[in-house]
Amino acid sequence: MTIQTRRERERAERERLIVTAARELAEAEGWGAVTTRRLAHRIEYSQPVLYSHFKGKGAIMAAVAVQGCADFAAEMRAARTGAGSARETLAAVGGAYTTFARRHPALYDAMFTLAVDLPFATPEAPAALREAFGELLQAVRPIVAEGEDTGLLTETYWAGLHGLVTLMRSGRLPEEAHEQRLALLIGHLVPPGTN
Amino acid sequence: MTIQTRRERERAERERLIVTAARELAEAEGWGAVTTRRLAHRIEYSQPVLYSHFKGKGAIMAAVAVQGCADFAAEMRAARTGAGSARETLAAVGGAYTTFARRHPALYDAMFTLAVDLPFATPEAPAALREAFGELLQAVRPIVAEGEDTGLLTETYWAGLHGLVTLMRSGRLPEEAHEQRLALLIGHLVPPGTN
DNA sequence: GATGATTTCTAGCAACGCTAGATACCAGAG
DNA sequence: CTCTGGTATCTAGCGTTGCTAGAAATCATC
Structure with missing residues (x-):
């Protein structure tokens, strides 16, 4: 039970991290500068991780x-x-x-x-x-x-x-x-x- | 003189052709569907021809x-x-x-x-x-x-x-x-x- | 018909969003 | 402590984009 909840907590935290990074990047350089590669590099994960949280770039922007x-x-x-x-x-x-x-x-x-x-x-x-x-x-x-x-x-x-x-x-x-x-x-x- | 003017006339005509094609394509399928490749194919020229008339896609849209x-x-x-x-x-x-x-x-x-x-x-x-x-x-x-x-x-x-x-x-x-x-x-x- | 300039095309670059398949990891069983 | 099965993650790559360098073809002129 605890192991499951810890994972879910970490996942939720990473999701917040993605949204925050996208927001900061967009506010600093505009949405044109927000690419999946830059975003992935910023959160220190690979691109596919983004897609395990969101359906696509549009969903991240919606968040x-x-x-x-x-x-x-x-x-x-x-x-x-x-x-x-x-x-x-x-x-x-x-x-x-x-x-x-x-x-x-x-x-x-x-x-x-x-x-x-x-x-x-x-x-x-x-x-x-x-x-x-x-x-x-x-x-x-x-x-x-x-x-x-x-x-x-x-x-x-x-x-x-x-x-x-x-x-x-x-x-x-x-x-x-x-x-x-x-x-x-x-x-x-x-x-x-x-x- | 006449040869120069004929070329300029043809060039101007082709430029109108580009703008018209871009407009028709955009109105029919939206700007997302207007790519330089489709546009070039539509006017029956290669892509670089577009750039001999306009600075880029943005300039075509401006026209x-x-x-x-x-x-x-x-x-x-x-x-x-x-x-x-x-x-x-x-x-x-x-x-x-x-x-x-x-x-x-x-x-x-x-x-x-x-x-x-x-x-x-x-x-x-x-x-x-x-x-x-x-x-x-x-x-x-x-x-x-x-x-x-x-x-x-x-x-x-x-x-x-x-x-x-x-x-x-x-x-x-x-x-x-x-x-x-x-x-x-x-x-x-x-x-x-x-x- | 050869020449030199101009026009046009082929081929390719770097970057994009997104994904399939391989790899690393790790909790639980023996 | 080792093996196993499932999950999490990454590497590598697809197809597309706007745009461009250098090759090829065309054409007016001598």
């Missing part, structure tokens, strides 16, 4: 994405609970969103741009993912107008943030006016007469 | 992107000139935007998501690109409120559309409520009391 979502949700939660009015809350969460995306581009890509096969808009979506969306949702709820759907408005806000971030990061939008664009988006989402 | 931008701008222009009120115009252009993105995913990716080294938010940006942005800009201009910058609001609208399209296409947002989200975005951009 990194889930881990990233947890951090992401935590940062948004902190921003949300530290804010005052409804408008301030929406701005704080939006700011946390774009700040995270700019500080952790590789993580953000794994979560929201690259093709990783993670279930998203379904109940089977990973908890961290639903939690991150939940933070956005709670920030949006107070500013939902009569006859509007909270979920849909949250998705629309998300899309706005995502668009701003990705277009800016790929050089399609200039960096400098980012804060003004973000303010415009938020200003137009908040109904007139809201505190 | 396809520019061509796509021209079509894109034309469709948005048609939608814009066919609409009535300011609100209708904004909605028509937004609809044309998302429709194009959904109908030509590969083209859209080359233009707005994949990393192609094209100058964007600068005067050196390709004409087709600036023209496409100009269509958006003209649709936005009538609804710009006092104290707002037209360019910045256009960029924000663009970001919203881009976010909706990319999140939906990657499975992060469910397809079915797309029209409602688009309506929400437009409804919040148009100032109250606008026709």
Whole structure:
């Protein structure tokens, strides 16, 4: 019994090691630099070991994405609970969103741009993912107008943030006016007469 | 003289052939299926010929992107000139935007998501690109409120559309409520009391 | 028809994700 | 302590990718 559990523990530890190494490598040099060979060398094992833990490179990226979502949700939660009015809350969460995306581009890509096969808009979506969306949702709820759907408005806000971030990061939008664009988006989402 | 011009003409024709083949292949099977070998085989030349025309695969994709931008701008222009009120115009252009993105995913990716080294938010940006942005800009201009910058609001609208399209296409947002989200975005951009 | 430049192709490099088959390891039985 | 069976790991290699050097073929000109 003990021998079995020790092995399982070591296996789990190595799996965490793989995900951490992939994350560090990606954050340091981008996903293009994350190859199975480099990853294997980094964890001091051979390539096939990776495939005994994950179905492929995509699954490793998905694991990194889930881990990233947890951090992401935590940062948004902190921003949300530290804010005052409804408008301030929406701005704080939006700011946390774009700040995270700019500080952790590789993580953000794994979560929201690259093709990783993670279930998203379904109940089977990973908890961290639903939690991150939940933070956005709670920030949006107070500013939902009569006859509007909270979920849909949250998705629309998300899309706005995502668009701003990705277009800016790929050089399609200039960096400098980012804060003004973000303010415009938020200003137009908040109904007139809201505190 | 004539012999030189004939060669240049043939060269230009072959270059168009390459771009067209790349575009067709990408639209039919996605950019993942566009390899230099398949492309070369399709135009009935060997691979190195591609590199005598373009610096690499990225440059070919950039050429396809520019061509796509021209079509894109034309469709948005048609939608814009066919609409009535300011609100209708904004909605028509937004609809044309998302429709194009959904109908030509590969083209859209080359233009707005994949990393192609094209100058964007600068005067050196390709004409087709600036023209496409100009269509958006003209649709936005009538609804710009006092104290707002037209360019910045256009960029924000663009970001919203881009976010909706990319999140939906990657499975992060469910397809079915797309029209409602688009309506929400437009409804919040148009100032109250606008026709 | 020979010559010299230009164009095009053949063949190959290094790197990629991934995997089959060989090898090393190690817990438990005699 | 030795042997055995099963597991864990590695070596080696497949097929593919973007890209390129050097050989071969083509063609205008003398």
